Amino acid sequence: MSANSNSVDPIVEQKIQIPYSYVAGPAVSRFLTGLKDCVFYASECDACGRKTVPPLSFCGRCWKPIREFVTVGPRGVVESFASMPGGETPGVVYALVRLRGADTCLPHLLDLVPGQKAQIGAEVEPVWNEEREGSVLDIRSFRLRQAG
Amino acid sequence: MTSGVAIVGVAQTCYEAAKDHLAYNELVYEVVAKLLRETGVKMADIHSQITASQDMFDGKTISSMSVNEVVGGYLKSEAKVAADGLQAALYGAARILSGSFEYTLITAHAKESESRRPAVTVSMFDPFTQRPLGLHDAISSGLQAERYLHVSGVTEENMAELSRRRHLDAKKNPLAQRAGDFTTKQILESPQMAGPLREMMVSPSSDGACAVLLASAERASAFGKRAVWITGTGNCTDAYWTERDLAEARALELAAAKAYKAAGIRNPAKELDVAEISARCAFEEPMYADALQLFDGDPRAWIRQSAKGEGIAVNPSGGAITGNPTSVAGLTRLAEAYLQVSGQAGEHQVAGARTALAHAADGICGQGHTVVVLRGNSGN
Numbered sequence: 134m135s136a137n138s139n140s141v142d143p144i145v146e147q148k149i150q151i152p153y154s155y156v157a158g159p160a161v162s163r164f165l166t167g168l169k170d171c172v173f174y175a176s177e178c179d180a181c182g183r184k185t186v187p188p189l190s191f192c193g194r195c196w197k198p199i200r201e202f203v204t205v206g207p208r209g210v211v212e213s214f215a216s217m218p219g220g221e222t223p224g225v226v227y228a229l230v231r232l233r234g235a236d237t238c239l240p241h242l243l244d245l246v247p248g249q250k251a252q253i254g255a256e257v258e259p260v261w262n263e264e265r266e267g268s269v270l271d272i273r274s275f276r277l278r279q280a281g
Numbered sequence: 282m283t284s285g286v287a288i289v290g291v292a293q294t295c296y297e298a299a300k301d302h303l304a305y306n307e308l309v310y311e312v313v314a315k316l317l318r319e320t321g322v323k324m325a326d327i328h329s330q331i332t333a334s335q336d337m338f339d340g341k342t343i344s345s346m347s348v349n350e351v352v353g354g355y356l357k358s359e360a361k362v363a364a365d366g367l368q369a370a371l372y373g374a375a376r377i378l379s380g381s382f383e384y385t386l387i388t389a390h391a392k393e394s395e396s397r398r399p400a401v402t403v404s405m406f407d408p409f410t411q412r413p414l415g416l417h418d419a420i421s422s423g424l425q426a427e428r429y430l431h432v433s434g435v436t437e438e439n440m441a442e443l444s445r446r447r448h449l450d451a452k453k454n455p456l457a458q459r460a461g462d463f464t465t466k467q468i469l470e471s472p473q474m475a476g477p478l479r480e481m482m483v484s485p486s487s488d489g490a491c492a493v494l495l496a497s498a499e500r501a502s503a504f505g506k507r508a509v510w511i512t513g514t515g516n517c518t519d520a521y522w523t524e525r526d527l528a529e530a531r532a533l534e535l536a537a538a539k540a541y542k543a544a545g546i547r548n549p550a551k552e553l554d555v556a557e558i559s560a561r562c563a564f565e566e567p568m569y570a571d572a573l574q575l576f577d578g579d580p581r582a583w584i585r586q587s588a589k590g591e592g593i594a595v596n597p598s599g600g601a602i603t604g605n606p607t608s609v610a611g612l613t614r615l616a617e618a619y620l621q622v623s624g625q626a627g628e629h630q631v632a633g634a635r636t637a638l639a640h641a642a643d644g645i646c647g648q649g650h651t652v653v654v655l656r657g658n659s660g661n
Protein backbone atom coordinates (compact mmCIF):
# COMPACT_ATOMS: atom_id res chain seq x y z
CA MET A 134 0.00 0.00 0.00
CA SER A 135 1.46 3.37 -0.96
CA ALA A 136 1.94 6.10 1.63
CA ASN A 137 -0.56 8.45 0.00
CA SER A 138 -3.25 5.85 -0.54
CA ASN A 139 -6.74 6.97 0.41
CA SER A 140 -8.07 3.47 0.97
CA VAL A 141 -8.77 2.14 4.46
CA ASP A 142 -5.94 1.01 6.71
CA PRO A 143 -4.95 -2.60 6.35
CA ILE A 144 -6.07 -5.05 9.00
CA VAL A 145 -3.34 -7.48 9.99
CA GLU A 146 -4.57 -10.99 10.71
CA GLN A 147 -2.60 -12.82 13.39
CA LYS A 148 -3.10 -15.64 15.84
CA ILE A 149 -1.25 -16.01 19.14
CA GLN A 150 -0.74 -19.66 19.99
CA ILE A 151 1.04 -20.39 23.25
CA PRO A 152 1.32 -23.92 24.59
CA TYR A 153 0.85 -24.27 28.36
CA SER A 154 1.60 -27.20 30.65
CA TYR A 155 -0.53 -26.31 33.67
CA VAL A 156 0.47 -27.97 36.93
CA ALA A 157 -2.73 -29.11 38.63
CA GLY A 158 -1.23 -29.26 42.13
CA PRO A 159 -2.09 -31.87 44.77
CA ALA A 160 -5.73 -30.85 45.32
CA VAL A 161 -6.91 -30.67 41.71
CA SER A 162 -4.80 -33.76 40.87
CA ARG A 163 -6.79 -35.64 43.49
CA PHE A 164 -9.99 -34.54 41.77
CA LEU A 165 -8.84 -35.44 38.27
CA THR A 166 -7.51 -38.87 39.23
CA GLY A 167 -10.72 -39.51 41.19
CA LEU A 168 -12.70 -39.08 37.99
CA LYS A 169 -10.96 -42.18 36.57
CA ASP A 170 -12.75 -44.16 39.30
CA CYS A 171 -16.03 -42.24 38.87
CA VAL A 172 -15.49 -40.52 42.23
CA PHE A 173 -15.76 -36.79 43.02
CA TYR A 174 -13.26 -35.52 45.57
CA ALA A 175 -13.86 -32.29 47.49
CA SER A 176 -11.70 -30.50 50.03
CA GLU A 177 -13.12 -30.01 53.51
CA CYS A 178 -11.90 -27.17 55.71
CA ASP A 179 -11.59 -28.40 59.31
CA ALA A 180 -12.31 -24.88 60.59
CA CYS A 181 -15.46 -23.83 58.67
CA GLY A 182 -16.49 -27.21 57.27
CA ARG A 183 -16.84 -25.89 53.71
CA LYS A 184 -16.66 -28.60 51.08
CA THR A 185 -15.23 -27.29 47.83
CA VAL A 186 -15.21 -29.16 44.54
CA PRO A 187 -12.88 -29.20 42.65
CA PRO A 188 -10.85 -29.21 45.86
CA LEU A 189 -8.44 -26.57 47.17
CA SER A 190 -5.26 -26.97 49.22
CA PHE A 191 -6.26 -24.06 51.44
CA CYS A 192 -9.36 -22.33 52.74
CA GLY A 193 -9.15 -18.70 51.71
CA ARG A 194 -11.88 -17.73 54.17
CA CYS A 195 -10.25 -19.24 57.27
CA TRP A 196 -6.78 -18.76 55.78
CA LYS A 197 -5.73 -22.26 56.72
CA PRO A 198 -4.28 -25.22 54.84
CA ILE A 199 -6.67 -28.06 54.03
CA ARG A 200 -5.61 -31.63 54.58
CA GLU A 201 -8.97 -33.40 54.42
CA PHE A 202 -10.41 -34.70 51.19
CA VAL A 203 -13.87 -36.23 51.17
CA THR A 204 -16.07 -37.63 48.45
CA VAL A 205 -19.23 -35.85 47.32
CA GLY A 206 -21.95 -36.70 44.79
CA PRO A 207 -22.15 -38.46 42.43
CA ARG A 208 -25.75 -37.23 42.34
CA GLY A 209 -26.40 -33.54 42.47
CA VAL A 210 -28.94 -30.80 41.99
CA VAL A 211 -29.18 -28.24 39.16
CA GLU A 212 -28.43 -24.81 40.64
CA SER A 213 -28.77 -23.13 37.24
CA PHE A 214 -28.75 -23.96 33.55
CA ALA A 215 -28.37 -22.20 30.21
CA SER A 216 -29.33 -23.55 26.83
CA MET A 217 -27.22 -22.35 23.94
CA PRO A 218 -28.54 -21.50 20.51
CA GLY A 219 -28.23 -24.41 18.13
CA GLY A 220 -28.42 -24.46 14.36
CA GLU A 221 -30.54 -27.18 12.84
CA THR A 222 -30.29 -29.30 15.98
CA PRO A 223 -31.01 -28.15 19.55
CA GLY A 224 -28.06 -26.36 21.16
CA VAL A 225 -26.14 -27.77 24.10
CA VAL A 226 -27.30 -27.03 27.64
CA TYR A 227 -24.85 -26.02 30.35
CA ALA A 228 -25.66 -26.54 34.02
CA LEU A 229 -24.21 -25.60 37.37
CA VAL A 230 -24.44 -28.79 39.39
CA ARG A 231 -24.25 -28.80 43.18
CA LEU A 232 -23.02 -32.29 43.94
CA ARG A 233 -24.64 -33.84 47.00
CA GLY A 234 -22.65 -32.76 50.07
CA ALA A 235 -20.71 -29.99 48.30
CA ASP A 236 -20.96 -26.27 49.02
CA THR A 237 -19.85 -25.22 45.53
CA CYS A 238 -20.98 -25.89 41.99
CA LEU A 239 -19.47 -27.86 39.13
CA PRO A 240 -20.29 -26.54 35.68
CA HIS A 241 -20.93 -29.19 33.04
CA LEU A 242 -23.19 -30.17 30.17
CA LEU A 243 -26.75 -31.30 30.77
CA ASP A 244 -28.07 -33.98 28.45
CA LEU A 245 -31.80 -33.81 27.89
CA VAL A 246 -33.79 -36.39 26.00
CA PRO A 247 -36.65 -35.07 23.84
CA GLY A 248 -39.53 -34.00 26.03
CA GLN A 249 -37.35 -33.30 29.08
CA LYS A 250 -37.03 -29.77 30.45
CA ALA A 251 -34.18 -28.42 32.55
CA GLN A 252 -35.25 -27.06 35.92
CA ILE A 253 -33.47 -25.48 38.84
CA GLY A 254 -33.63 -27.95 41.71
CA ALA A 255 -33.85 -31.02 39.44
CA GLU A 256 -31.83 -34.05 40.53
CA VAL A 257 -29.09 -35.13 38.15
CA GLU A 258 -26.46 -37.85 37.88
CA PRO A 259 -23.25 -38.06 35.87
CA VAL A 260 -22.93 -40.10 32.69
CA TRP A 261 -19.38 -41.49 32.58
CA ASN A 262 -17.32 -42.39 29.56
CA GLU A 263 -16.21 -46.01 29.27
CA GLU A 264 -12.59 -44.92 28.80
CA ARG A 265 -11.47 -42.42 31.46
CA GLU A 266 -8.16 -40.59 31.58
CA GLY A 267 -8.47 -38.20 34.53
CA SER A 268 -10.18 -35.29 32.81
CA VAL A 269 -13.39 -33.40 33.47
CA LEU A 270 -14.44 -34.73 30.06
CA ASP A 271 -14.49 -38.24 31.57
CA ILE A 272 -17.98 -37.11 32.52
CA ARG A 273 -19.84 -37.11 29.22
CA SER A 274 -22.61 -35.00 30.76
CA PHE A 275 -25.12 -34.97 33.57
CA ARG A 276 -28.64 -36.28 33.00
CA LEU A 277 -31.91 -35.83 34.83
CA ARG A 278 -32.78 -38.59 37.26
CA GLN A 279 -36.14 -40.08 36.44
CA ALA A 280 -38.76 -39.53 39.12
CA GLY A 281 -39.43 -42.60 41.24
CA MET B 282 -1.30 17.25 51.53
CA THR B 283 -4.54 17.76 49.62
CA SER B 284 -7.85 17.77 51.45
CA GLY B 285 -9.66 15.94 48.68
CA VAL B 286 -9.70 14.67 45.10
CA ALA B 287 -11.79 16.18 42.33
CA ILE B 288 -12.55 15.26 38.74
CA VAL B 289 -11.90 18.33 36.61
CA GLY B 290 -12.63 16.91 33.16
CA VAL B 291 -13.58 13.81 31.17
CA ALA B 292 -13.48 12.76 27.53
CA GLN B 293 -14.89 9.78 25.65
CA THR B 294 -14.81 8.47 22.11
CA CYS B 295 -18.15 7.53 20.69
CA TYR B 296 -18.68 3.80 21.16
CA GLU B 297 -18.86 1.71 18.00
CA ALA B 298 -18.97 -1.93 16.99
CA ALA B 299 -15.73 -1.64 15.00
CA LYS B 300 -13.44 1.37 14.77
CA ASP B 301 -11.54 0.11 11.74
CA HIS B 302 -9.93 3.48 11.07
CA LEU B 303 -7.84 3.79 14.27
CA ALA B 304 -5.49 1.61 16.31
CA TYR B 305 -6.14 1.49 20.05
CA ASN B 306 -3.36 3.91 20.99
CA GLU B 307 -4.90 6.37 18.53
CA LEU B 308 -8.25 6.04 20.29
CA VAL B 309 -6.50 6.93 23.54
CA TYR B 310 -4.82 9.90 21.86
CA GLU B 311 -8.22 11.12 20.70
CA VAL B 312 -9.64 11.23 24.26
CA VAL B 313 -6.50 12.63 25.91
CA ALA B 314 -6.22 15.42 23.33
CA LYS B 315 -9.90 16.28 23.84
CA LEU B 316 -9.47 16.27 27.62
CA LEU B 317 -6.46 18.64 27.54
CA ARG B 318 -8.19 20.92 25.04
CA GLU B 319 -11.33 21.19 27.15
CA THR B 320 -9.66 21.56 30.57
CA GLY B 321 -6.80 23.76 29.42
CA VAL B 322 -4.40 21.65 31.50
CA LYS B 323 -0.97 21.18 29.90
CA MET B 324 0.55 17.70 29.64
CA ALA B 325 3.72 19.20 31.16
CA ASP B 326 1.75 19.65 34.42
CA ILE B 327 0.57 16.05 34.62
CA HIS B 328 3.15 13.73 36.20
CA SER B 329 1.02 10.71 37.05
CA GLN B 330 -0.93 8.47 34.70
CA ILE B 331 -2.86 5.25 35.29
CA THR B 332 -4.11 3.26 32.32
CA ALA B 333 -6.58 0.37 32.24
CA SER B 334 -6.65 -2.31 29.56
CA GLN B 335 -6.76 -6.06 29.06
CA ASP B 336 -3.82 -7.80 27.44
CA MET B 337 -6.07 -10.49 25.98
CA PHE B 338 -8.25 -7.93 24.20
CA ASP B 339 -5.24 -5.88 23.04
CA GLY B 340 -3.53 -9.08 21.87
CA LYS B 341 -0.33 -7.91 23.49
CA THR B 342 1.05 -8.42 26.97
CA ILE B 343 1.88 -5.32 29.02
CA SER B 344 -0.48 -3.58 26.61
CA SER B 345 0.05 -0.25 28.38
CA MET B 346 3.42 0.02 26.59
CA SER B 347 1.51 1.06 23.48
CA VAL B 348 -0.32 3.88 25.24
CA ASN B 349 2.35 5.08 27.68
CA GLU B 350 3.53 7.98 25.55
CA VAL B 351 0.02 8.84 24.35
CA VAL B 352 -1.06 9.45 27.95
CA GLY B 353 1.99 11.62 28.55
CA GLY B 354 3.90 8.92 30.37
CA TYR B 355 7.23 9.51 28.64
CA LEU B 356 9.83 9.54 31.45
CA LYS B 357 6.99 9.86 33.99
CA SER B 358 5.18 7.56 36.40
CA GLU B 359 2.70 5.49 34.40
CA ALA B 360 1.10 2.38 35.91
CA LYS B 361 -1.40 -0.07 34.47
CA VAL B 362 -4.47 -1.63 36.00
CA ALA B 363 -5.64 -4.87 34.37
CA ALA B 364 -9.21 -4.30 35.50
CA ASP B 365 -11.96 -1.77 34.90
CA GLY B 366 -10.81 1.83 34.52
CA LEU B 367 -12.84 2.73 37.62
CA GLN B 368 -10.25 0.84 39.65
CA ALA B 369 -7.58 2.89 37.87
CA ALA B 370 -9.44 5.98 39.11
CA LEU B 371 -9.26 4.67 42.71
CA TYR B 372 -5.54 4.11 42.29
CA GLY B 373 -5.16 7.59 40.79
CA ALA B 374 -7.12 9.19 43.65
CA ALA B 375 -4.82 7.47 46.16
CA ARG B 376 -1.80 8.92 44.36
CA ILE B 377 -3.22 12.43 44.72
CA LEU B 378 -4.15 11.87 48.38
CA SER B 379 -0.54 10.79 49.01
CA GLY B 380 0.48 14.36 48.29
CA SER B 381 2.96 13.25 45.61
CA PHE B 382 0.92 14.37 42.59
CA GLU B 383 -1.38 17.29 41.81
CA TYR B 384 -2.98 15.67 38.76
CA THR B 385 -3.48 12.08 37.68
CA LEU B 386 -4.67 11.16 34.22
CA ILE B 387 -6.83 8.02 34.02
CA THR B 388 -7.50 6.27 30.72
CA ALA B 389 -9.18 3.03 29.68
CA HIS B 390 -9.41 1.53 26.22
CA ALA B 391 -10.44 -1.63 24.39
CA LYS B 392 -11.22 -2.69 20.86
CA GLU B 393 -13.23 -5.83 21.29
CA SER B 394 -13.71 -5.93 17.51
CA GLU B 395 -10.06 -6.90 16.98
CA SER B 396 -10.58 -10.28 18.60
CA ARG B 397 -13.46 -12.60 19.37
CA ARG B 398 -15.03 -12.16 22.77
CA PRO B 399 -15.78 -15.88 23.41
CA ALA B 400 -12.19 -16.81 22.47
CA VAL B 401 -10.79 -14.11 24.76
CA THR B 402 -13.10 -14.74 27.71
CA VAL B 403 -12.60 -18.53 27.70
CA SER B 404 -9.17 -17.72 29.14
CA MET B 405 -10.79 -16.37 32.32
CA PHE B 406 -11.98 -19.83 33.25
CA ASP B 407 -10.31 -22.59 35.25
CA PRO B 408 -8.10 -24.54 32.83
CA PHE B 409 -8.58 -27.92 34.54
CA THR B 410 -12.31 -28.28 34.95
CA GLN B 411 -13.99 -25.42 33.06
CA ARG B 412 -12.14 -24.54 29.86
CA PRO B 413 -12.41 -28.09 28.45
CA LEU B 414 -16.19 -27.50 28.44
CA GLY B 415 -15.79 -24.42 26.25
CA LEU B 416 -17.15 -22.00 28.84
CA HIS B 417 -16.97 -18.31 27.95
CA ASP B 418 -18.56 -15.24 29.49
CA ALA B 419 -21.84 -15.34 27.58
CA ILE B 420 -22.46 -18.83 29.01
CA SER B 421 -21.61 -17.84 32.60
CA SER B 422 -23.87 -14.78 32.21
CA GLY B 423 -26.66 -17.03 30.92
CA LEU B 424 -26.24 -19.32 33.94
CA GLN B 425 -26.26 -16.33 36.30
CA ALA B 426 -29.30 -14.81 34.56
CA GLU B 427 -31.34 -18.03 34.93
CA ARG B 428 -30.38 -18.26 38.61
CA TYR B 429 -31.25 -14.61 39.29
CA LEU B 430 -34.59 -14.86 37.48
CA HIS B 431 -35.44 -18.01 39.46
CA VAL B 432 -34.62 -16.46 42.85
CA SER B 433 -35.93 -12.91 42.25
CA GLY B 434 -39.04 -13.57 40.20
CA VAL B 435 -37.81 -11.14 37.53
CA THR B 436 -39.00 -12.30 34.09
CA GLU B 437 -37.64 -12.18 30.55
CA GLU B 438 -40.32 -9.56 29.82
CA ASN B 439 -38.98 -7.45 32.73
CA MET B 440 -35.47 -7.65 31.25
CA ALA B 441 -36.86 -6.57 27.88
CA GLU B 442 -38.73 -3.61 29.46
CA LEU B 443 -35.55 -2.38 31.10
CA SER B 444 -33.49 -2.92 27.95
CA ARG B 445 -36.08 -1.01 25.91
CA ARG B 446 -35.88 1.97 28.27
CA ARG B 447 -32.07 2.11 28.28
CA HIS B 448 -31.85 1.95 24.48
CA LEU B 449 -34.46 4.70 24.28
CA ASP B 450 -32.50 6.89 26.74
CA ALA B 451 -29.33 6.21 24.71
CA LYS B 452 -30.90 8.14 21.82
CA LYS B 453 -30.18 11.30 23.82
CA ASN B 454 -26.52 10.33 24.28
CA PRO B 455 -24.58 11.18 21.10
CA LEU B 456 -21.75 8.79 22.11
CA ALA B 457 -23.99 5.73 22.55
CA GLN B 458 -23.44 2.72 20.28
CA ARG B 459 -26.80 0.94 20.07
CA ALA B 460 -29.68 3.36 20.57
CA GLY B 461 -33.22 3.28 19.35
CA ASP B 462 -36.91 3.07 20.04
CA PHE B 463 -37.16 -0.71 20.11
CA THR B 464 -40.24 -2.62 21.25
CA THR B 465 -40.05 -5.22 24.00
CA LYS B 466 -41.20 -7.70 21.34
CA GLN B 467 -38.18 -6.88 19.16
CA ILE B 468 -35.92 -7.37 22.17
CA LEU B 469 -37.54 -10.66 23.20
CA GLU B 470 -37.33 -11.91 19.62
CA SER B 471 -33.70 -10.92 19.04
CA PRO B 472 -31.38 -13.95 18.65
CA GLN B 473 -30.68 -16.02 21.76
CA MET B 474 -27.25 -15.49 23.39
CA ALA B 475 -27.35 -17.97 26.28
CA GLY B 476 -30.16 -19.17 28.53
CA PRO B 477 -32.78 -16.42 28.93
CA LEU B 478 -30.49 -13.73 27.49
CA ARG B 479 -31.20 -12.33 24.05
CA GLU B 480 -28.74 -10.24 22.03
CA MET B 481 -30.66 -7.04 22.78
CA MET B 482 -30.32 -7.72 26.51
CA VAL B 483 -26.51 -7.85 26.41
CA SER B 484 -23.88 -5.25 25.51
CA PRO B 485 -22.79 -5.70 21.90
CA SER B 486 -19.09 -6.05 21.09
CA SER B 487 -17.72 -2.53 21.44
CA ASP B 488 -14.69 -0.33 20.70
CA GLY B 489 -13.86 2.86 22.55
CA ALA B 490 -11.78 4.80 25.06
CA CYS B 491 -12.39 7.11 28.00
CA ALA B 492 -10.20 9.56 29.91
CA VAL B 493 -10.71 11.26 33.29
CA LEU B 494 -8.50 13.94 34.87
CA LEU B 495 -8.20 13.90 38.67
CA ALA B 496 -6.85 16.89 40.58
CA SER B 497 -5.89 17.84 44.13
CA ALA B 498 -8.14 20.26 46.04
CA GLU B 499 -5.61 23.05 45.44
CA ARG B 500 -5.66 22.56 41.67
CA ALA B 501 -9.40 21.89 41.53
CA SER B 502 -10.29 25.28 42.97
CA ALA B 503 -9.49 26.91 39.62
CA PHE B 504 -12.15 24.83 37.83
CA GLY B 505 -15.24 26.21 39.61
CA LYS B 506 -18.39 24.21 38.82
CA ARG B 507 -16.41 21.95 36.51
CA ALA B 508 -14.68 20.45 39.56
CA VAL B 509 -16.63 17.54 41.03
CA TRP B 510 -15.61 15.93 44.31
CA ILE B 511 -15.04 12.25 44.97
CA THR B 512 -16.78 11.92 48.34
CA GLY B 513 -16.71 8.15 48.78
CA THR B 514 -15.14 5.03 47.28
CA GLY B 515 -15.43 1.30 47.92
CA ASN B 516 -14.05 -1.85 46.34
CA CYS B 517 -14.73 -5.47 47.25
CA THR B 518 -14.07 -8.90 45.73
CA ASP B 519 -16.20 -12.00 46.26
CA ALA B 520 -15.47 -15.72 45.81
CA TYR B 521 -14.92 -17.39 42.42
CA TRP B 522 -18.11 -17.74 40.40
CA THR B 523 -18.71 -21.42 41.18
CA GLU B 524 -18.20 -20.85 44.91
CA ARG B 525 -21.00 -18.36 45.66
CA ASP B 526 -24.72 -17.81 45.03
CA LEU B 527 -24.86 -16.06 41.67
CA ALA B 528 -28.28 -14.53 42.46
CA GLU B 529 -26.78 -11.96 44.82
CA ALA B 530 -23.96 -9.41 44.74
CA ARG B 531 -22.59 -9.36 48.28
CA ALA B 532 -19.29 -7.79 47.24
CA LEU B 533 -21.24 -4.88 45.80
CA GLU B 534 -23.26 -4.45 49.00
CA LEU B 535 -20.00 -4.17 50.93
CA ALA B 536 -18.29 -1.88 48.42
CA ALA B 537 -21.35 0.38 48.41
CA ALA B 538 -21.61 0.44 52.21
CA LYS B 539 -18.03 1.68 52.40
CA ALA B 540 -18.54 4.36 49.75
CA TYR B 541 -21.84 5.54 51.26
CA LYS B 542 -20.33 5.77 54.74
CA ALA B 543 -17.46 7.92 53.50
CA ALA B 544 -19.87 10.12 51.52
CA GLY B 545 -22.26 10.45 54.49
CA ILE B 546 -25.12 8.87 52.53
CA ARG B 547 -27.71 7.09 54.67
CA ASN B 548 -30.56 6.68 52.22
CA PRO B 549 -29.06 6.16 48.73
CA ALA B 550 -32.43 6.00 46.94
CA LYS B 551 -33.29 9.48 48.25
CA GLU B 552 -29.90 11.13 48.40
CA LEU B 553 -28.48 10.10 45.03
CA ASP B 554 -29.75 11.94 41.96
CA VAL B 555 -28.12 9.66 39.38
CA ALA B 556 -26.65 6.15 39.41
CA GLU B 557 -24.52 4.97 36.50
CA ILE B 558 -24.37 1.19 36.98
CA SER B 559 -22.16 -1.16 34.93
CA ALA B 560 -24.70 -3.70 33.75
CA ARG B 561 -23.62 -5.46 30.54
CA CYS B 562 -26.71 -7.66 30.77
CA ALA B 563 -30.29 -6.61 31.56
CA PHE B 564 -30.63 -8.84 34.66
CA GLU B 565 -27.54 -7.31 36.27
CA GLU B 566 -29.17 -3.91 36.62
CA PRO B 567 -31.91 -4.87 39.13
CA MET B 568 -29.46 -7.19 40.92
CA TYR B 569 -26.87 -4.43 41.27
CA ALA B 570 -29.44 -1.68 42.00
CA ASP B 571 -30.72 -3.88 44.84
CA ALA B 572 -27.21 -4.33 46.26
CA LEU B 573 -26.71 -0.56 45.96
CA GLN B 574 -29.94 -0.05 48.00
CA LEU B 575 -31.54 1.96 45.22
CA PHE B 576 -34.87 0.28 45.95
CA ASP B 577 -36.50 -1.74 48.65
CA GLY B 578 -38.64 -4.79 48.01
CA ASP B 579 -39.70 -6.38 44.73
CA PRO B 580 -37.23 -5.84 41.86
CA ARG B 581 -40.13 -6.25 39.37
CA ALA B 582 -41.82 -3.17 40.83
CA TRP B 583 -38.57 -1.23 40.57
CA ILE B 584 -38.06 -2.33 36.94
CA ARG B 585 -41.57 -1.20 35.99
CA GLN B 586 -40.95 2.14 37.68
CA SER B 587 -37.48 2.65 36.20
CA ALA B 588 -38.68 1.63 32.73
CA LYS B 589 -41.20 4.48 32.95
CA GLY B 590 -38.41 6.87 33.90
CA GLU B 591 -39.65 7.26 37.49
CA GLY B 592 -37.59 7.21 40.67
CA ILE B 593 -33.83 7.68 40.84
CA ALA B 594 -32.28 8.21 37.39
CA VAL B 595 -30.38 5.00 36.57
CA ASN B 596 -28.11 4.98 33.52
CA PRO B 597 -29.49 8.12 31.81
CA SER B 598 -26.62 7.63 29.32
CA GLY B 599 -28.22 4.35 28.24
CA GLY B 600 -25.66 2.36 30.21
CA ALA B 601 -23.25 -0.42 29.30
CA ILE B 602 -26.06 -2.57 27.85
CA THR B 603 -26.11 -0.26 24.81
CA GLY B 604 -22.41 -0.98 24.15
CA ASN B 605 -19.25 -0.19 26.12
CA PRO B 606 -16.02 -2.19 25.98
CA THR B 607 -14.69 -4.32 28.83
CA SER B 608 -12.41 -2.28 31.16
CA VAL B 609 -13.86 0.95 29.77
CA ALA B 610 -17.48 0.49 30.91
CA GLY B 611 -16.91 1.51 34.55
CA LEU B 612 -14.75 4.52 33.71
CA THR B 613 -17.48 5.55 31.25
CA ARG B 614 -19.91 5.41 34.19
CA LEU B 615 -17.62 7.77 36.12
CA ALA B 616 -17.38 10.14 33.15
CA GLU B 617 -21.17 10.13 32.77
CA ALA B 618 -21.73 10.66 36.51
CA TYR B 619 -19.28 13.60 36.31
CA LEU B 620 -21.14 15.13 33.34
CA GLN B 621 -24.41 14.88 35.27
CA VAL B 622 -23.31 16.55 38.51
CA SER B 623 -21.34 19.25 36.69
CA GLY B 624 -24.35 20.03 34.49
CA GLN B 625 -22.60 19.12 31.24
CA ALA B 626 -24.63 16.07 30.16
CA GLY B 627 -26.43 17.92 27.39
CA GLU B 628 -29.57 16.29 26.08
CA HIS B 629 -29.52 13.50 28.68
CA GLN B 630 -28.92 15.86 31.62
CA VAL B 631 -30.88 14.96 34.75
CA ALA B 632 -32.23 18.29 36.01
CA GLY B 633 -30.66 19.45 39.26
CA ALA B 634 -28.33 16.46 39.58
CA ARG B 635 -25.88 17.07 42.39
CA THR B 636 -24.92 13.67 43.82
CA ALA B 637 -24.15 10.67 41.61
CA LEU B 638 -22.80 7.17 41.83
CA ALA B 639 -20.55 5.31 39.39
CA HIS B 640 -20.13 1.53 39.53
CA ALA B 641 -17.88 -1.02 37.84
CA ALA B 642 -17.97 -4.81 37.84
CA ASP B 643 -14.99 -7.07 37.16
CA GLY B 644 -14.46 -10.79 36.66
CA ILE B 645 -16.74 -13.73 35.91
CA CYS B 646 -20.35 -13.03 36.95
CA GLY B 647 -19.37 -9.79 38.69
CA GLN B 648 -16.83 -11.21 41.13
CA GLY B 649 -15.48 -7.75 42.06
CA HIS B 650 -17.17 -4.37 42.39
CA THR B 651 -16.05 -0.76 42.62
CA VAL B 652 -18.24 2.16 43.71
CA VAL B 653 -17.48 5.90 43.57
CA VAL B 654 -19.75 8.65 44.87
CA LEU B 655 -19.47 12.14 43.36
CA ARG B 656 -20.78 15.50 44.50
CA GLY B 657 -20.98 18.57 42.32
CA ASN B 658 -19.97 22.02 43.51
CA SER B 659 -23.48 23.39 43.16
CA GLY B 660 -26.85 22.49 41.70
CA ASN B 661 -27.47 23.03 38.03
Ligand SMILES: [Zn+2]
Pocket residue numbers: 178179180181182183192193194195196
Ligand atom coordinates in the same frame (compact mmCIF):
# COMPACT_ATOMS: atom_id res chain seq x y z
ZN1 LIG C 1 -12.51 -22.63 56.17
